[in-house]
C-alpha cells in the first residue's frame with residue numbers, strides 16, 4: 001500500500017549527499033566533543049553560526065534540549081518568562097522550564113503568533129516591588145507550529161527586540177523551522193534572527209537530518225549553553241558522525257529545497273479548499289496545512305480511516321488535523337492524499 005506520511009517533517013530521512021558525507025568520514029574527522037576535539041562538530045558549529053548570523057553556535061541533541069539550554073543560560077531560577085500560549089515550549093516540552101529551570105511561566109495571547117505590545121506590557125512585573133518575581137525573558141516561535149506554520153515577519157521580531165530592550169528582557173527565538181520562514185519570505189535568515197539574543201533551529205525537521213538541533217547567540221551565551229548542555233546529558237563525544245549530516249543540510253541549495261515543501265503544502269491546501277465539505281482550511285504560509293472540522297465528529301475516527309488508506313497525519317485538537325509536507329513527499333503523494341481525504345471526509349462529515 002502507498003504510504004504518505006504527513007505526520008511531521010521530523011520523519012524525514014537523509015539525502016544521498018548526506019550519506020556520502022557521512023561515509024567519507026574517518027577517525028581523523030571525529031573526536032571527543034565534550035573536550036571540543038571533534039573537528040566535524042566544530043565545523044558544523046562554525047558554519048551554523050555564520051549561516052544564522054551569530055557569534056557562536058552549539059550542536060544539541062534536540063530542539064527541546066536547545067530551547068531549555070537557551071532558557072537556563074539567560075535566566076535565574078525564580079524568574080518569570082513570557083511564552084506564547086500555543087508555543088511548543090509551553091505546550092510540548094514537558095514543563096521543563098518549571099521542573100528544571102525553576103522558572104515561572106506566564107503565557108501571552110497572540111494573533112497567530114504576533115503579540116499585542118499593549119497586552120505584553122501589562123504582563124511585565126515591577127522590578128522595584130520586592131513581592132514580585134522579575135520578568136527576564138520572552139520567547140517567540142517562528143514559524144509557529146500550532147498556528148499552522150505561519151511566518152512571523154521580521155518587523156514583528158524587530159518590535160519584540162525593541163520591547164525586550166525597553167523592559168530589560170532577553171529575546172529567545174524558537175526557530176525550529178526558521179529556514180521555512182526565511183525561504184517563505186525569500187529573505188536571508190539573518191533578517192529574522194538578527195533581533196534575537198538566542199536562536200534555536202532544528203536540523204532534524206525540514207532540513208532532514210536524522211538527529212540534532214543548533215543553538216546560536218553571543219560567545220558568552222554559548223559558553224553558558226555548553227555547560228547546561230552537559231548538565232542535561234547532551235555531551236555527545238564523537239558526535240561528528242551525526243554532525244556530518246548537518247553540514248550538508250546547511251548548504252544553500254538544501255535550504256532552498258524547502259520551497260518544494262511549501263509548493264506541495266499549497267497544492268494540498270488548494271485541493272482541500274476546492275472540496276465542497278464543512279471544513280475550514282487554514283491559511284498555508286509554509287509546509288503545514290491545518291484543516292478544521294466545522295461539524296461535530298470524532299476526529300480519531302477520521303485519523304484511523306486515513307491511516308487505513310496510507311495517509312498518516314496527526315490531530316492537533318478535537319477539531320483540527322495537521323498535515324506537514326517534507327523531503328519525503330512529492331506532488332503525486334499530494335494528489336493521492338487529496339483524493340483519499342475527500343473520500344473519507346465525505347463519509348464522516
Ligand SMILES: *Cc1c(COP(=O)(O)O)cnc(C)c1O
Nearest residue numbers: 062063064065088141145174176
Ligand atoms: C519540533 C519543535 C521543537 C522541538 O524539537 P525536538 O527536536 O522535537 O525536540 C521546538 N519548537 C518547535 C516550534 C518545534 O516545532
